Amino acid sequence: MADHSTRAAYTVDSLLAVTVRVFNERGYDGTSMEDLSRAAGISKSSIYHHVRGKEELLRLAVGRALDALFAILDEPAAAAGRPVDRLEHVVRRTAEVLLAELPYVTLLLRVRGNTATELWALERRRDFDHRVAELVQAAVAAGELRADVEPRLATRLLFGTVNSLVEWYRPGQRGAEGLPDAVARFAFEGLRAR
Amino acid sequence: MADHSTRAAYTVDSLLAVTVRVFNERGYDGTSMEDLSRAAGISKSSIYHHVRGKEELLRLAVGRALDALFAILDEPAAAAGRPVDRLEHVVRRTAEVLLAELPYVTLLLRVRGNTATELWALERRRDFDHRVAELVQAAVAAGELRADVEPRLATRLLFGTVNSLVEWYRPGQRGAEGLPDAVARFAFEGLRAR
Incomplete structure (x- = not known):
């Protein structure tokens, strides 16, 4: 019964959060369903209750990052106006999405291309x-x-x-709210004072 | 005799070039002396003739990258003048060293910190x-x-x-000679036209 209630408490989203952490720590290739089962504290069959396997978890995880990134392109400020302003909006928002969805974007940036799902992610x-x-x-x-x-x-x-933000940014870091603007200033205006 | 002549043809430098390629492909942790022996086409004992083991090869390889980077700081244009000009010189030259020593700098940037040599490299x-x-x-x-x-x-x-250059730059790529200047312009002047 305890096992059943634990399983019931898991949703695809919470399973995904654990999965992405383990993928980022061990690499996708280096992670087994056994590793995921241990990290999530639920049985493998409970995981199979939610998804067909490791590759579907990867697809859901990188899909979340890709959906958030593509949504930026449909925002009004990305779709109309001077091209340079649209571009700057996309850069700033890409940095925001990266910080908001850090583990998912980190995983996306590390995809190698060994499976159909990885090839699909690289293509997107x-x-x-x-x-x-x-x-x-x-x-x-x-x-x-x-x-x-x-x-x-x-x-x-x-x-x-x-993308270099994923190398050093840690969630909850002070000053995170100003980062996307600072990145956009750096990229469009440069560091040199005028 | 054939084996001896092959071994004689190997220097630490040529062994290092093969080693760095294998480390970058498989990761340092994932590379065995057996892998290095196979890739170099020489016996393990021939490798041990040159170095004490895998960790010494890592030290020599990342040491080469680190020496090239630190040498930049002693160049006249990095040591005297307006700070912003010294900084811009260092950024441009860092990009040049990265392109010239690409596999060695790539390895340095991927060091994780599991061994004493990796901790030393991270510290430098x-x-x-x-x-x-x-x-x-x-x-x-x-x-x-x-x-x-x-x-x-x-x-x-x-x-x-x-450092993002290591993600996409491939040796011999057209226009490489202009890259360090372009990187410096991007970083100090920004992309926006004036």
């Missing part, structure tokens, strides 16, 4: 990058971005800067 | 970051950097931007 990441690269191109065409940084490189540096 | 990386953070502080104090990006964050964003 490329789609997102491509959408942002189109915004960069539009901003360059409008003369809103400096001409001496190649558009493809600009896109990579933007993502490189935002 | 922190020292380097600290030296750069001091330059950032000096540039802020001189009013040369924008005041609305906190110095500690500025340091992290600078390294995040430069």
Whole structure:
């Protein structure tokens, strides 16, 4: 009975939160259903009650990060206005989503491509990058971005800067609310005082 | 005799080049001396002829990256002048060293801290970051950097931007010679056209 009540207390969301933590610690390849069962404190059959297996958990976890990122592109400030302002909005919001969904985005950024789900995640990441690269191109065409940084490189540096937050940001860190703005200022205005 | 001549052809440098490639592919923890022997095409005893073991190979490999990075700080343009110009020189040169010593710097950036050598490498990386953070502080104090990006964050964003090159740069890629300048422009002037 105790086992049953524990199982009932688990939802896909809470199982996912544990799963993502374990995936990030051990790597997806290095994690077994046994590891997940132990970390969640529920039996493997209880996990199979919710999902078909490890790969479905991965799909749900990276899907959560991807959905949050793609939703940014449909926001009004990303969809209309000067390309450079739309781009800056996307960069700021990408940083916000990264901080809000840190373990999920961290997992997404570490996906390797060994399974169909990983290949799907990489493909959707490329789609997102491509959408942002189109915004960069539009901003360059409008003369809103400096001409001496190649558009493809600009896109990579933007993502490189935002994504580097996962390397050092820890949840609850002081000053987190100002980070997305600071990242956007860094990327668009640069560090040098004027 | 064939084995002897193969062994004789190996130097610590060429062994190191193979080692770093295997470490970056499999991870340091996931690499055995057997893996290194197979990749280098020489016997384990031939490897032990050069080094005491896997951890010494790691020390030599990350040491090469660290030496190249610390040497930047002693260059005249890093040691004298306006702090912001010294800082920009260090950022540009760090990108250059990263591209020139890509596999070695990649390995350094992936060090985890499970062995004494890894802890030593992390400690030296922190020292380097600290030296750069001091330059950032000096540039802020001189009013040369924008005041609305906190110095500690500025340091992290600078390294995040430069280090992100290891995620996508592939040796021999077209336009590599312009990358360090482009990275420095991005970080100090920002992407927005003026």
